[in-house]
Amino acid sequence: MxxxxxxxxxxxxxxxxxxxxxxxxxxxxxxxxxxxxxxxxxxxxxxxxxxxxxxxxxxxxxxxxxxxxxxxxxxxxxxxxxxxxxxxxxxxxxxxxxxxxxxxxxxxxxxxxxxxxxxxxxxxxxxxxxxxxxxxxxxxxxxxxxxxxxxxxxxxxxxxxxxxxxxxxxKIDYEIPFILGYIKREYNTAYMVNKVRSLMNKNKEIIEKIMEVIGLIVEEGKKAILEKNIEKIGLLMNINHGLLDSLGVSTKELNDMVYLVRKAGALGAKLTGAGGGGCIIALCPYNENIRNSIHNAIESVGGRSISITLSxxxxxxxxx
Structure with a gap:
């Protein structure tokens, strides 16, 4: 069989x-x-x-x-x-x-x-x-x-x-356009999850506040998605990335891609997943020239760019 x-x-x-x-x-x-x-x-x-x-x-x-x-x-x-x-x-x-x-x-x-x-x-x-x-x-x-x-x-x-x-x-009836930027991961998910847990144990009050704000971003992100507010989705992605960086889960390579794709015209960008390397997501305008610039920005720092759609x-x- x-x-x-x-x-x-x-x-x-x-x-x-x-x-x-x-x-x-x-x-x-x-x-x-x-x-x-x-x-x-x-x-x-x-x-x-x-x-x-x-x-x-x-x-x-x-x-x-x-x-x-x-x-x-x-x-x-x-x-x-x-x-x-x-x-x-x-x-x-x-x-x-x-x-x-x-x-x-x-x-x-x-x-x-x-x-x-x-x-x-x-x-x-x-x-x-x-x-x-x-x-x-x-x-x-x-x-x-x-x-x-x-x-x-x-x-x-x-x-x-x-x-x-x-x-x-x-449920949405419109496309949210993304480009992935991938760079080889330095640490696996278990390591990164345990790293944040260790940080939480050492600085519980501060890290709890960061988690609380991320939770607020999620709620605002849900509203923005339902309202088809692409620009607000991008802004919230940027803020979320900054907070993830403060938790120590981003890397120089991920940050390089994030900042370069924003400069190239992405409406927002953040790491996705546990971090420690891996992927960023860039929220892209529908302009083909800007999308090409985002692909080039990712590849300029050794990343692999991948166009994706939600499914x-x-x-x-x-x-x-």
Whole structure:
């Protein structure tokens, strides 16, 4: 049996890091996806191949794995333990976006792996259960995680999210044009989340105030999106980036891209995701000359520029 699922990446418009501490966030699925192809074996071996790495390991030893494919192995481990069922599989992972870049690839691969492996195990899961198990994978790998990334990877669209399970779909009838700027990441999500947690423990009163203001930005951002106020969206992105920088999650390379794309004509720009390298998002006017200038600005400092659109499509099975 061969099964294939795909799940979208995402951009965080507002609220990363603060969402971990009880504040809201707004996140949108994008038109770049992760694909997980899974084929049943006749033994207990888990064989994974991807652009990032490859591994071949017995399912009985999978809990000992701590390498770069840990989101895949952890998803298999959690689902096997929960269902009491085990099957060896060959897994091929393909991504249309950079890995470990703040685009939610870990959530996307977790969700797609759970969906595919549950089908291999002949264990029926509804879409809400898949989202729940995806979040459990991120919690076990990272130690702390919001429902943000796994929710958007499962359902797609633009979501207003609070950690108390309040999820509201934001419906829009217009395009919000973005360009991504990517630079190689220096630190992974778990490191950056723990870095902010350490800062919170040392300076609780100050950092709580920063999180509170980010929460206010999210609420204003939601209003601006619904009101089609593109200029205000850009302004709020700029403020949000400054606060994220104050938390120590930006880098010189990310800041260089942010300031250069603003100078090139972006209406707003900020890092997206956990930071420590990875991606920025630039809110772009519809003027083609300005868009070209933004692409050039990103590439002038060694970044990779990628045009993206927001997508309503979430997890889906791909049938031949």
């Amino acid at each position: 061969k099964i294939k699922f795909s799940s979208p990446g995402k951009i965080t418009l507002f609220g990363e890091h603060a969402v971990v501490y009880g504040r809201p966030a707004i996140v949108g699925a994008i038109d770049k996806r992760v694909y997980v192809t899974m084929e049943e074996r006749n033994d207990n071996l888990i064989k994974i191949t991807s652009d990032l790495s490859s591994v071949s390991i017995s399912i009985d030893e999978i809990s000992n794995y701590s390498g770069p494919l840990i989101y895949v192995t952890k998803a298999i481990e959690i689902l096997s333990n929960y269902t009491g069922r085990k099957k060896g599989v060959n897994i091929i992972i393909n991504s249309e976006m950079p890995i470990s870049a703040g685009l939610g690839t870990s959530a996307a691969v977790s969700i797609a792996t759970i969906a595919a492996y549950s089908k291999i195990l002949d264990y029926n899961m509804n879409i809400n259960e898949i989202a729940k198990f995806g979040h459990k994978v991120e919690l076990e790998v990272q130690g702390i995680a919001s429902i943000m990334d796994t929710t958007i990877s499962t359902f797609g669209g633009i979501m207003y999210i609070k950690p108390n399970d309040l999820i509201e779909r934001i 309503e499509e979430g997890l889906k099975e791909i049938k031949n």
